Amino acid sequence: MSSYTPTVTGTGARATVQRFGAFLAGMVMPNLGAFIAFGIITTLFIPTGWLHLILGKAPISWVDQISTVVGPLIVILIPILIAYTGGKNVHGHRGGVVGAVALIGAMLAPVALKLAPISLNGESTAPPANISEIGPTILAAFVLGPTAALAMRAWDNFIAGKVKGGFEMLVDNFSAGVVGAVFAIIGLYIVGPITFWITQGLGWLANWLVNAHLLPLVSIVVEPAKVLFLNNAINHGVFTPLGIEQASTAGRSIFFMIESNPGPGLGILTAMLLFGPRAIRPTVPAAMVVHFLGGIHEIYFPYVLMKPILVLAAIVGGATGVLWESLLGLGLVAPASPGSIIAWAAVSQPSVILLNLLGIFIAAGVTFIIGALLLGFGRKESAVDAALDLEAAQEKSAQNKSSSKVAPAAS
Amino acid sequence: MTTIDGSSIKKLIVACDAGMGSSVMLASTLKKQLAKTGVTVEHSPVASIPADADVVVTQAGLADRARGVVPNIPVVPFNLFLGDPAVTRIVKAIIDGTTIEV
Numbered sequence: 001m002s003s004y005t006p007t008v009t010g011t012g013a014r015a016t017v018q019r020f021g022a023f024l025a026g027m028v029m030p031n032l033g034a035f036i037a038f039g040i041i042t043t044l045f046i047p048t049g050w051l052h053l054i055l056g057k058a059p060i061s062w063v064d065q066i067s068t069v070v071g072p073l074i075v076i077l078i079p080i081l082i083a084y085t086g087g088k089n090v091h092g093h094r095g096g097v098v099g100a101v102a103l104i105g106a107m108l109a110p111v112a113l114k115l116a117p118i119s120l121n122g123e124s125t126a127p128p129a130n131i132s133e134i135g136p137t138i139l140a141a142f143v144l145g146p147t148a149a150l151a152m153r154a155w156d157n158f159i160a161g162k163v164k165g166g167f168e169m170l171v172d173n174f175s176a177g178v179v180g181a182v183f184a185i186i187g188l189y190i191v192g193p194i195t196f197w198i199t200q201g202l203g204w205l206a207n208w209l210v211n212a213h214l215l216p217l218v219s220i221v222v223e224p225a226k227v228l229f230l231n232n233a234i235n236h237g238v239f240t241p242l243g244i245e246q247a248s249t250a251g252r253s254i255f256f257m258i259e260s261n262p263g264p265g266l267g268i269l270t271a272m273l274l275f276g277p278r279a280i281r282p283t284v285p286a287a288m289v290v291h292f293l294g295g296i297h298e299i300y301f302p303y304v305l306m307k308p309i310l311v312l313a314a315i316v317g318g319a320t321g322v323l324w325e326s327l328l329g330l331g332l333v334a335p336a337s338p339g340s341i342i343a344w345a346a347v348s349q350p351s352v353i354l355l356n357l358l359g360i361f362i363a364a365g366v367t368f369i370i371g372a373l374l375l376g377f378g379r380k381e382s383a384v385d386a387a388l389d390l391e392a393a394q395e396k397s398a399q400n401k402s403s404s405k406v407a408p409a410a411s
Numbered sequence: 412m413t414t415i416d417g418s419s420i421k422k423l424i425v426a427c428d429a430g431m432g433s434s435v436m437l438a439s440t441l442k443k444q445l446a447k448t449g450v451t452v453e454h455s456p457v458a459s460i461p462a463d464a465d466v467v468v469t470q471a472g473l474a475d476r477a478r479g480v481v482p483n484i485p486v487v488p489f490n491l492f493l494g495d496p497a498v499t500r501i502v503k504a505i506i507d508g509t510t511i512e513v
Contacts, residue, residue, distance in 0.1 A: 015475045022428055022458055029429050229472040232429050283494045290436065290492070298433040298470065299492045305472070306490070338432060 014228055021233015024142060027086040028236040032337050034081055035240075038073040039334030039347035046070060048251070053350045074248050075134055079103060079141045086145025087152075094156070094176055095149030099141075101180030102148040102187045106140035107131070109192025118200040120207050136248050138241035140187065140195040147191075148183040155179060199245060206242050210254060215326045219318035222259055224311050227301040235259035240335050252331030252349060254322070260332075260339035261321050263360040264314040265291050265300040267367025271313065272303050275375040280306070295338025309374050317367025321359045330356050413485045415466055415511050417504030422451040424464040426477055430456030433492055437468070444502050460484070468498060487513050 044050050045067040052063065080100050087099025109115065111134060114127040128134045155175050163171045209215050225234055235258075243255035269291060273284040280303070287299045304310045325331070330352050336343040341360055348356045425441060427434035434454035442452040453461070457476045460467055467486045469477045474488035489495040504511045 012475075015479070018428065018473070018476060019458070022456070025429060026456070026458070029431060229428055229470065280491070283491055286493050287491075294436070296432045296436060296492075298427065299436075301472070302470070302490045302492070 014230075018228075018230060018233060021230055021237045023089075023146075024237035025232040025235070026089055027082045027142060027145060028240055029232065029337075030085050031078065031081040032335065034073065034078055035334050035337070036343075036346070038070065038078065039332075041066065041073070042070050042333045043347060043349060046251075048349055048351060050350050071132060071248075074244060075136045076107070076131070078244065079107060079137045082138060083141035083145035086141060087149035090146045090149035091153040091156070094172075095152050096145075098148040098152045098176055098180040098183060099145030102144040102183030102191075103137065103141050105184035105187025105189075106144055106192030106195060107134060107137045107187075109188050110134055110196055112188060113193060115193060115196050118204050120204060135199070136241075136244045137192070137195065137199075138244055139199050140191055142241070143195060144183060144187050144191055148179060151183065152176060152179045202242065203245050206246065206255070210326060213323065213326050215254065215258070216319035216323040218258060219315050219322055223264060223314040223318045226259065226297065227304040227311060227314070229298070229301065231259060231297055231301075235337070235339075236335070243332075243335065247331070247333055250331070252333050252352070254325050254331045256332040256335050256347070257325050257330070257344075257356075257359065258318075258322055260295075260336040260344070261318065261360055261363050262292050262295065262297065262339050262341055262344075263321050263363025263365075264317040264367045265297050266360075266364040267317050267369075268300050268303055268310055268314055268371055270364070270368045271310070271371030271375055272307075275372050275377050276303070276307070293340055293342060295336075295340025295343055297339055307375065310371050313367045313371035313374055316370050317363045317365075320366040321363030324359045324362050325356070328352075328355055330359060332356065413513055415485050415487075415501070415504065415513055416508075417501075417506070417510060418508035420450055420465040420505050422453070422461075422463060422465050423501075423505070424460055424467045425452065425454045426457040426460050426467055426469040426473065427454070428457060428473060430454055430459070433470070437492060437498070441468070441498075441502065445505060448505055450505055466501065468501065485513055 042049065045063050046052075047057075047064075047067070049067075051060070055063070080103055083103035084096040084100040088096035090099075108131065110117075111128050111130060116127045117125045117135070119125050152175075159171065159175070209218075222234060225231070239255040239259055243253035246253035246255060266288065269284055269288045273281055273288070276284070284303075287303070290296050291299050304314065332344065332347045333349060334347045336347050341357065344356060344360065345353060423441065423445070425434045425438040438452050438454035445452055455461060457469060457473045458480060460477060460481050462481065462484075464481065464484050467477050467481060467484055469486060469488060470492070471488040471490055474486050477486045487497055487501050489497040500511055501513075503509070
């Protein structure tokens with residue numbers, strides 16, 4: 001952590017975690033448009049949304065008609081899209097199709113098998129009576145999409161070149177149909193119930209963390225992981241599924257805020273702009289715009305890696321933001337992706353939008369103050385030091401590059 | 412050490428984790444800078460870098476994975492997304508047709 005450049009050769013651990021995270025995030029991120037559509041329709045058209053706020057509480061037929069698409073978008077479409085994408089990433093369109101079919105089995109497991117959700121706050125719960133009462137089955141989608149596609153790929157590889165001419169379409173369609181049907185049944189009886197109980201358990205744990213106001217502690221893990229480029233893995237691999245689950249019942253979720261808050265990054269960049277090494281200060285303003293408005297957090301990670309101690313500022317700032325959001329019961333209705341203040345505003349309910357946005361500035365302020373302290377308010381920096389810093393860093397990264405080249409050449 | 416001959420580069424890939432955010436941003440900058448050279452600049456997730464790329468530009472934290480995906484294509488790691496000397500060097504090498512070591 002003490003080097004300017006994150007270890008390029010390094011151990012395989014981070015790359016492995018990154019790869020697994022990218023595998024999960026790779027199922028979610030191509031579908032972010034659907035999440036945003038869900039977020040927009042929700043914040044505008046539900047009874048507590050902008051239109052009812054502006055036009056009055058009384059029922060308005062067209063607003064209420066539009067709001068009927070909210071539930072199906074989140075509990076049906078989004079899990080199917082994730083399962084499809086998970087399958088597609090493994091075995092193209094055919095993999096996607098069998099993954100989506102398989103998910104429907106798991107999706108309806110709570111209805112077919114009468115599985116009642118865990119009671120969170122002492123209220124009595126009943127199994128969902130039909131598909132409109134189920135929860136979002138993201139975890140099942142993560143599992144079934146790629147698994148069904150793996151089976152499809154195994155079959156396609158096995159049969160390749162063995163089909164008599166003219167029978168290809170028959171074999172292709174029926175093999176996909178059979179794999180899809182079998183995995184839908186496996187989904188219903190095995191994957192559906194298991195992922196249902198795991199999701200319920202995680203939901204219970206998440207609820208407990210939120211109620212005990214312990215959620216700020218996750219910043220200790222999240223902020224360092226972010227700057228190691230695990231941001232998408234954490235956000236879309238972990239928090240988005242938890243958030244979707246919570247938002248489908250509570251209407252909004254704090255889990256969408258933890259990683260996507262642009263506050264800590266803004267605080268880091270502001271501290272760097274005023275007190276960082278002089279040589280890099282001119283690069284900061286453009287980075288601030290891209291980060292805060294464009295929502296591309298990656299742009300601030302190198303500044304933390306340059307002065308690793310700054311990660312403490314990000315942790316405390318991030319945790320303060322989460323504490324604020326947790327104490328006031330704030331949340332976003334959908335993932336804010338990319339993590340821009342504009343995205344935050346778009347998926348905030350009107351009743352909490354100002355408090356939500358204030359959470360960004362609280363996190364930014366705390367991060368900036370601690371970051372400024374850690375940088376000694378720039379006193380330790382002179383132009384010469386900074387130039388040496390940058391030169392040494394370039395040299396070091398050149399060394400890293402040359403040593404890392406040995407491995408591929410040998411293999 | 413790998414030597415990159417700037418004049419032989421026809422396709423440059425900017426890679427990032429998801430292939431949706433930072434790589435798109437840097438690719439659009441490089442596209443403008445390399446517009447006159449006729450070099451194709453594309454962005455991609457680090458896990459699916461196209462095999463016909465001549466050089467890959469990616470953040471140092473992702474360079475390891477990039478090398479794992481395309482072991483035979485030179486990878487140019489950089490630190491800062493804006494104004495990094497490593498990126499400037501490769502752009503200059505392509506425009507001038509000179510060779511650089513990475």
